Amino acid sequence: MSPGLELRVAEVFQESPQAISIVFDVPDSGVEHFQYLPGQFLTLRVPSERDGSVARCYSLSSSPHTEDTLAVTVKRTEGGYASNWLCDNIESGMILAVLPPAGHFTPRDLDRDMVLFAAGSGITPIMSIIKSALAEGSGHITLFYANQDSENVIFGPDLAHYAKQYSERLDIQSWLESEQGLPTADVVKYLCSAHRNSEFFVCGPPPFMDLVVRSAESVNVTHDRIHREVFQSLHGNPFEVKERAKSASAEDSAQAIVYLNGEKIEIAWPRDLGLLDALLNEDYSPPYSCKEGSCGACVCRLLQGDVAMLANDILVAADIAEGERLACQALPLTDEVTVTFDI
Template sequence: MNTPEGFVPLRIKDVVRETGDAMSLVLDVPTGQESRFSYRAGQYLTLRVSVDGQEFRRCYSMSSSPVLQRDLRVTVKRDGRGVVSNWLNDHAAPGDHVDVGTPEGRFVRSESSRELVAFAGGSGITPVFSLIQTALAAGSGRVRLLYANRAAGTIIFKDALGGLAASHADRLTVRHHLDDERGVVTERVVRDFIADIVDVTAADYFVCGPGPFMDTVETALLAAGIPADQLYLERFTAAPVPTDEPSITESVTIELDRQTVTVDYRPGHTLLQMARMAGLKAPSSCETGSCGTCIAQVTEGSARLLNNDALDDDEVAEGFVVTCQALPTSRTVRFVYE
């Protein structure tokens, strides 16, 4: 049975302990719902869970491969004192049901024959593992992975990656980086890792991990001449919205589903937050500027983006914004959801 908001309760078929602080949920897709849950490697699901009577929604990337496994599998790492990641690690059990939205996300490959160069940090391995398994099973190019973790005990999919590297020795290279042995990943580590790629512009680069790790990798790759459109970034957390910045914005006008609402602007709030405050059911999913679910077009005034991994330069020039990451910068702003 589907819920009105498009969530489907899926049965947890299995819970697999991956490391001391991470586990995978294997989700059973009911007969008849296969097309709804078909996905591309690198995409994610939104899970809706209730913890102590309060509802939470969180995104989790598939660690399974769409060409290898029928069941969906997501892998959840405990995030400090975070609510949902800890609750799932402590309470999810086979036979339970969890509400799941349909697969989304743009952290996907458009060309499977090119070389895949991946950088993962911690739980960022989840979509990367799906991309790697899929590339090896259904693609033809080489695959390289630089995988950073704090210490050896926290490496998710360590054995599985080792097995793939052994069975695809001619195509897959996995290099582990442990912070407790070598410090955090620096631009030099990234440069060294790609040093023997003959033509760096002939590969696709996928990066997922903690913010500072992603920033370092992105800077090093761009400095090495990798075209920005061959660089794919998936952020699990958004940068905090600066709340102490002075703002000249007085009001925002939102057009959504044939409704037009104007509200006073509250400094430090994104356009998505303003739409919610105006009582509108504005679309959103990742809330990190990655998925593109919340895109709208600014038709009057202007806004700046705190983070944007979803829109290309042309779209930004046309006024499109990811509303979850957009702060208004003019006295009044009007934005329209498609």
């Protein structure tokens, strides 16, 4: 059995010469499964003649507060497999297997002032946050949006419309590399300084994100207010059926106490098995997507005991210091470990 659910493609829009939006219908039976927060992503199973399928994450560009359908926006990656397959082949009526929405790139409070930094396809989760905050929140939003050239601006007309409709609450600063070169440290630092009390959201290529994070830190924006979304391809395939691990003896197991969706769970945790798989094998439903330490969907917080992480492309030192761990990569180091997913 595949862990994904199937969704039907309702519509496909060309957003720019290199990017499309794919809109999915959500059947009544899937409404609960596909509830999401602005800024979260879906993992799609993309057919491949070579490997059967590959899995890729795409942020939701739709807003749970303004739309009933789900939409993701995919930009072609030069030489990339899945993005080009989707841009070349996807059409309405097709069925794709999809994992439930996941991710932590989400505002805790839509009423907060926010400063959003997006470059290229990094606008996708930011768009969902903007639409949601304008519809449901009351804070002020500043968007810095960098693109290579005017032709490749995704959601340009939509953003212009919102800037006009919400002129008191939305301020957009556009940057075109074809005319201005790469975003400069001075401009980014000025914005960070002017909005140092806001919540920061950053999504774009790694050098752009590094520039924003460094600039924000240099004006003393605290780590817990800087939210980053890293776009990268999965190496593994979370849609593949994995054999359930054999049950381990008591000596080979630690004791895990896990808070998940408001429930307290106690399981024997085989010492050579990631916490995520240990929970899945007991038929619990922790959040996950990549299972390889690169998406952040499975983040939990360590409350007691200690774990080792086999891989980690997501958490920075400050996250780890605050107790965050990737459940898919966590092995127990102590006999008893308590974690919570309810963070």
